[in-house]
Amino acid sequence: MTGPMVRGWCPDAWHPMIAGDGLLMRVKPRLGRLTRAQVLGLCDAAIAHGNALIDITARANLQLRGVRDTGWQALLDRLLTLDLVDGDPVIEQRRNILVAPDWRVGDDSHRIAGALLTRLDELPDLPGKMGFVIDAGRACALHGEVGDFRIERDEKGGLILRADGHPGGVAVVAGQEVDALIALAHWFSASGGAEAGRMARHTVALPEWACGDILPAPSAARIAPGIHDLGWAYGLPFGRIEAPILAGVMEGSSAGGVRISP
Template sequence: MSGFVVKGWCPDAWRPMATGDGLLVRIKPRLARLARDQVLALCALADRFGNGIIDVSRRANFQIRGVDQAGWRALVAELMALELVDADAQMERRRNVLMVPDWTDGDDSHRIACDLAAKLDRLPELPGKVGFVIDAGTAPAMLDEAGDFRIERGAGGGLILRAAGHETGVAASAGDEAPMLVALAHWFDMSGGTRSGRMERHAAPLPDWATGAIPPAPPQAPITPGPVRLGMALGAPFGQVEAAVLAQALADPAATGLRVTPWRMLVIEGARQGGIPGLIDDPADPVLRVHACPGAPFCAQASVATRDLARRLAPAIAGSLHVSGCAKGCACTHATAFTLTGRDGRFDLAREARAGSAAERTDLEPCTVLAHFGVA
C-alpha cells in the first residue's frame, strides 16, 4: 500500500522531524522520570517554542510539537540546561532505553538502567530504531513493547537477557546485565544486524553466551488510570496532552515528579487525586481502547483526519480500534479488533489486523465509517 514514506530513523532533540504542524522535538526522560520542576519547565517550553501540544510516545518519550526552525536551537539549549537532552548529539541518539516506570531507588531496574547509562559510550553505532528494554520488576510489564536487547524477569525468578525475536533468554547474574546488553549490541553490529535494521529481523544465530531456554515470567497487569503505588496514574488520550493540562496535573504540592510510560499513562508521583480535564482517570473510558495517530494535517504522511473520528467511534466499538492516518501505523504496531487505515483521503477497514493490512471494505468516507458502526 502506498501513501507513506519509511524514513528509517527516529527523531530526537538534535535531529527533529518535520511534520505537518512544524518540527517535532523528542525528549527522552532519563529513568522514565522527570522531577516536578522539569515537568513544569517542559510545559512552559512547549508553549514558548511549540504549539503547546506534547506527545507521549510509545517509547515513553515526550515530543514537543509545532517548533519552528528559528526557535529549535534555542529550545535545545533550554532542554540541555534542564538536563533533559545530552550536549553530545551522538550520546543522545544512543539513549534509546525503555524502562519499566514503577522502579524504586536501588531496585534491579534502577541499578541496571544506571549501569547501562554509564556505558552508552561503549555502544557501537546502531540503527536509529534499535533500543534496549529494562523490565526487571517482580514480573515483566513490557513484553508487548518493542525493544531489541532486553533484560527481563525470568520464569525462575532471576533475570534473563533476551534478544527480540527469541522467545527465551539466558540467565544474567547481578552486575552482568548491562555489560551483556552492550556485548549483545556489539554482536548485532558485527554479525551484520545493521543491514537487517532490527534484532527481530536479524537471522544470524545468537552466540552461545546469549542463547538460553529461560522464558520470561508471566506478565503483571498493566497500569490503568487511578491510584497506584507511586501516586496517581492518568491517561493521555491518544498519547497527547496540552502543556497547560500537564502543568495542572503537577500543580498539587504533593506531586514530586512524573513517570512516563509506553501505554499513554502518566504517573504523577505523590498525587492522590484525578479530575484533571484533558486527562483520563476512569479505567473504563473507551478511549483507552483506541489508538490514533495525529493524522492530517498534523502529519504530512497522513491523508485523513483521525482523532475526532476515533473519539466518536470509541463508545460504539467493543474491543480495540486503531485509526491510522496512513499504512505506516505509527500509533500501534500490533493487530487490533478493528483497524481503519487512511488512503488517498478515505479509509480502508480491516478486522483483527494491523494498519495497511488487506481490507474487507475500502474507500470509505468518514460518514460511511460512522454509519457502519451505528454512530449517528
C-alpha cells in the same frame, strides 16, 4: 549545531524531524522520570517554542510538536538547561532505554538502567530505532513493548538476557547485566545487523553465549488510571496532552515529579 531530519527517521532533540505541524523534537527522560521542575520547564518550553502539544510515544518518550524552524535551537538550549537532553549528540542518540515504569530506587530495574546510562559510550553505532528494555521487576511489565536487547525477570525469579525475536534467553549474573547488553549490541553490529535494522529481523544465529531457552515471567497487569503504589496514574487520550493542562496538574499537586509509561 545540526539540522532538521526528513520524515521517517527516528528524531531526537538534536535532530528534529519535519512533521505536518512543524518540527517534532523528542525528549527521552532518564529512567522515564521528570522532576517537578523539569515538567514545568518542559511545559513552558513547549508553549514558548512549539504549539503546546506534548505526545507520549510507545517507548515512554515525549515529543514536542509544532516547533518553528527559527525556534528549535532555543528549545534545544532550554532542554539542555533542564538536563532533559545529553550534551553529546551521539550519546543522546544512543539513549534509547525503556525501563519498567514501576521501578523503585535501588531495585534491579533502577540499578541496571542507571548503570547502562553511564556506559552508553561503549556501544557501537546502531540503527536509530533500536533500543534497550530493562524489565526487571517482580513481573514483566514491558513484555509487549518493542525493544531489541532485553533484561527481563524469568519465571523462577532470576534475570535473563533476551534478544528480541527469540522466545527465550540466557541467565545473567547479578552485576553483569550491562556487560551482557553491550556485548550483544556489539555482536549485532559485527554480524551485519545494521542491514536488518532491528534485532527481531536479524536472521543470523545468535552466538552460543546469548542463545538460551529460559522464558520471561508472565506479563504483569498494565497500569490503570487511578490510585497507584507510587502515587496516581493518569491516562492521556490518544497519548497527547496540552502543556498548560499538564502544568496545571503539576502545580495543583504536591507531586515531586512524574513517570512516563508506554
